[in-house]
Amino acid sequence: MSSIPEDGMRESPDAYGFERLPIDPVESGTNLLVTGPSLGGLRDLLMALLVGAGDEGTILVAADVSAREALDDFADAGGDVDAARVRVIDCASDAGQGPGDHVSCVASPADLTGIGMEFSSLYERLHAGGNERVRTGIYTLAPLLLYVDDVRAVFRFLHTLSGRVRSVGGLGLCAIDPGAQDERTVKSIAQTFDGQIDLRSGRDGCQIRIRGLPNQPDGWQSLDPMAVRD
Amino acid sequence: MPRTDPSIVCVNDDSTARQSTVDAFAGAGIDARPCTTLDQVEDALGRDVSCVVTAATVGDGDAFDVVRLVRETSPDTPVVVFTGDPRALDSLRQSELVVEFASRSLPNARERLVSLVSNAALETYQVAYPVPADEQERIRALREYDVEGSGAVDAFDRLTALIARHFDIDVAFVGLLDEHEERFVACEGANWERLARENSICTHTVLDEEVTVVEDVTEDPRFASNDRLRELDIRSYAGARLTTPEGHAIGALCCVDDEPRSYSESERTDLALFAEEAREQLVLRSRLNGARTETST
Numbered sequence: 293m294s295s296i297p298e299d300g301m302r303e304s305p306d307a308y309g310f311e312r313l314p315i316d317p318v319e320s321g322t323n324l325l326v327t328g329p330s331l332g333g334l335r336d337l338l339m340a341l342l343v344g345a346g347d348e349g350t351i352l353v354a355a356d357v358s359a360r361e362a363l364d365d366f367a368d369a370g371g372d373v374d375a376a377r378v379r380v381i382d383c384a385s386d387a388g389q390g391p392g393d394h395v396s397c398v399a400s401p402a403d404l405t406g407i408g409m410e411f412s413s414l415y416e417r418l419h420a421g422g423n424e425r426v427r428t429g430i431y432t433l434a435p436l437l438l439y440v441d442d443v444r445a446v447f448r449f450l451h452t453l454s455g456r457v458r459s460v461g462g463l464g465l466c467a468i469d470p471g472a473q474d475e476r477t478v479k480s481i482a483q484t485f486d487g488q489i490d491l492r493s494g495r496d497g498c499q500i501r502i503r504g505l506p507n508q509p510d511g512w513q514s515l516d517p518m519a520v521r522d
Numbered sequence: 523m524p525r526t527d528p529s530i531v532c533v534n535d536d537s538t539a540r541q542s543t544v545d546a547f548a549g550a551g552i553d554a555r556p557c558t559t560l561d562q563v564e565d566a567l568g569r570d571v572s573c574v575v576t577a578a579t580v581g582d583g584d585a586f587d588v589v590r591l592v593r594e595t596s597p598d599t600p601v602v603v604f605t606g607d608p609r610a611l612d613s614l615r616q617s618e619l620v621v622e623f624a625s626r627s628l629p630n631a632r633e634r635l636v637s638l639v640s641n642a643a644l645e646t647y648q649v650a651y652p653v654p655a656d657e658q659e660r661i662r663a664l665r666e667y668d669v670e671g672s673g674a675v676d677a678f679d680r681l682t683a684l685i686a687r688h689f690d691i692d693v694a695f696v697g698l699l700d701e702h703e704e705r706f707v708a709c710e711g712a713n714w715e716r717l718a719r720e721n722s723i724c725t726h727t728v729l730d731e732e733v734t735v736v737e738d739v740t741e742d743p744r745f746a747s748n749d750r751l752r753e754l755d756i757r758s759y760a761g762a763r764l765t766t767p768e769g770h771a772i773g774a775l776c777c778v779d780d781e782p783r784s785y786s787e788s789e790r791t792d793l794a795l796f797a798e799e800a801r802e803q804l805v806l807r808s809r810l811n812g813a814r815t816e817t818s819t
Contacts, residue, residue: 403617412623413607420628442747444650444720445618452600452622455647459638474743480726483652 308348308427308463312340312370314513315489315502320425322505323454323464325482328491330356330469333498333520335431337491338467339369340519342429346372349423351414353407353430355383359395362431369519377423379414381407383435401435404449415456428457430466433481434473443477450484491520530554530639531566533588534577539626543575543604546632550640560591567596573639578605585611589619597720598702600648604635620648650720652729656770660728661701663770667808668698669707674807678708678800681775685796686710689789691779692755696764696800697724698773707773714754721750727761728771733790735760738782758783760790762797767805775800 307317318324326341328334335357342350343366350371354362359382367373375393383401396414398406411428418426430436430453436446450466457464466485470478482488487504498515502508530547532554534540540556547554557563559581563574576588585603592599601621605611624635654660669675678696685694693711697704704722706714719725726744727734736759739745739752761776775797777785785793 399617404620405617408620409611409623413625416625416628416634437743440618442618443744444747445620447652448620448648448650451650451653452620452648456622456638476726477743480652480729480744483654483729 306425306461308344308425310341311343312516312519313337314500314509314515315341316508318463318487318505320461320463321458322487323457323485324466324505325485325488326465326467326491327470327478327488328467328500329471329493330432330434332493333491333515334467334469335365336369336520337489337498337500337515338429338431338465339365339371341465341489342366342427343369343371344425344427344463347423347425348377349418349421349426350378351411351418351426351428352378352380353383353411353428354380355401355430355435356432358382358385359397360385363394376421377418379418381410381414383407400439402439402441404436404440404445408449408452411453412456415460415462419460424461426460426462428453428462428464433466433468437473437477447481447484450481454484529570529572531557531563531571531574532576533557533563533574533580535579535581536577539577543632543635546636547639550636552636552640560587563588563591564595567592567599571596571599574599574601575604575635575639576601578603578611585621586619589621593619597718598649602635602639604631622648651722651725654729654771659768660699660770660772663766663768664698664700664772667766667772667804669804669807673810674803675707677803677807679710681796681800681803682708682710685775685777685793688792688796689760689777691777691783693778694776695778696773696775697722698764699724699728699771704773712754712778717750717754721748723751723756723759724761724763724774724776727774727776728763730763733760733762733785733793734774735785735790737784741782755780757781760785760793762794764797764801764804766801772804 306320309317326338352362359380362380363373378394380395382395382397396410398410440446454464490501492499497517498520499512500515501512530552532540532543535558544554544556555566557566560583574592576585578585580588589601592601602624603621604624604626606627624638682694695706695709697706702719704717704719704724736742739757745751756778758779761774763771764773765771
């Protein structure tokens, strides 16, 4: 992608870029909601957004898939699954079933305290290990909304997570399939994020649009079929 | 210079560790109030506190007792658990208590804590509700259009009495959304004064340009677990936001009933018109007060 947006404003040197996607780099500290159909490329899109430069760390919260599936998908998207830089919080498998050093397990997607503890702990360890830039992805928010009794706890969780991302100059990405959720809840949750990336799939393949962020392409943009499988 | 009123509360039953943390904040120009027990924390929360930092154990409880206390008395206040290994708290935790964790065992741990808390103290860091994108400007606008002493309250009292009769509902009110609470400036049919924003439906209403209708609170996932709404007998709700001429939504004009209820298109239009009337009252009274102030000076 171009490093100088069309309006001539030069991006900051610590912006997060996206090699295989029609998205211009976004400022560090940004949190984005990624929406689209679960069966129409949402997971591929999230993984493509999480793949960064070689000096970046990655934390994946696997709420809808196992840690193994998440790591495999991340590798398929072109991510380097070096355990020193990539960590997964597995909310969907039995404790102890994850693939080795990469993975921390919590009891269930409803265990927001546990996910928060692991997230903070992994973030600090990645930082201490020299990874100053970290991309965080949650795939997906659906199990949290399904299993947590009170949606207010999910709001608090998202504010806390996005607050840390903002404070340390990270990049936060949360995926959700709006077609499978209460529309009013998704609308309220979207307010927690700086912007939104929407995915749709049709006869001509997958397209995305970016809303709420400055200096981004207008309207729907076609995706490389190798980046996101329909 | 440290502020006169402490805004960070440091809780730890280890006096040496507690003092080291307080000193770290002092070094960054931030006053911190040391506390050992839950009673001391409760007392401190009666003042203006921007963040609570707690160790895993405190004099008469643990970190999650502190979290519960903060959530009960000052729900928007962020809490950071500052401990060696967060996993040591596993046996104590409750799954829906959301807090931030900072490790005490990493290099420069207190420097990291101070940096984190400086950000955590931002108003919306751990709140349990959606926050409008223009929140800071919205709060500033609210102060400008605030109705205290403007004479708008009498007009709102008349308006809400009229609305309650028009819609045949239990309660009609005008609510203004402060930083942490909704303040009921006129309320026909109930004597509500304030409601925490995490319990307020209006905190969602201000996000929507359209009239917000909740036909049955118990069927809406955003509010189904909200016990406070049940205590107030709020079963159905319709609200239209009040916006300033600059476009900031500072509150809402609302209808509430203790039974499930739908609102027709015509009724929604009526409510929007009533809200427009309330908005004009706010704007005109604010301008009138401004003109009076200029004349008197």
